[in-house]
Amino acid sequence: xxxxFMGMPLEFTFVENLDWRLKIQSVEWSSDNGxxxxxxxxxxxxxxxxxxxxxxxxxxxxxxxxxxxADVEFDQxxxxxxxxxxxxxxxxxxx
Numbered sequence: 603x604x605x606x607f608m609g610m611p612l613e614f615t616f617v618e619n620l621d622w623r624l625k626i627q628s629v630e631w632s633s634d635n636g637x638x639x640x641x642x643x644x645x646x647x648x649x650x651x652x653x654x655x656x657x658x659x660x661x662x663x664x665x666x667x668x669x670x671x672a673d674v675e676f677d678q679x680x681x682x683x684x685x686x687x688x689x690x691x692x693x694x695x696x697x
Contacts, residue, residue, distance in 0.1 A: 611654050614664070618649045625668040629653060632663040636675075639665060 614629075623646045630639040644653045651666070657680045666674040 610656070611652065612657070613653075614651045614666075615649060616651070620648075622668050622671055623648070625670060626651070626666060627669055628665075628667045630665045630667070631657055632665070633658050633660060636663045636665075639663075 626644075626646050629642045629644040629651060631642055632639045642653045644651050657678070659680050659682065662678050662680060664676050664678050668674075
């Protein structure tokens with residue numbers, strides 16, 4: 603997964619399986635440990651699923667359903683992006 607910051611679109615990566623990808627029916631998220639799931643708009647592409655949905659802060663469960671396959675479920679932590687890190691000054695050896 604990329605860009606796991608609040609307010610950023612998401613991208614989930616996977617080992618490409620054309621049959622599974624073509625049979626994806628839904629991508630869902632839950633912020634209450636799986637008690638209730640919400641559908642996400644998604645676009646499946648070779649090796650990844652892109653979504654424009656924005657998850658709330660905290661730990662979210664993601665579930666991907668594909669016809670004829672077991673559901674794929676995983677946890678994803680969504681955080682605030684921090685301020686940019688200052689550049690690291692070069693370290694020069696001392697004589």
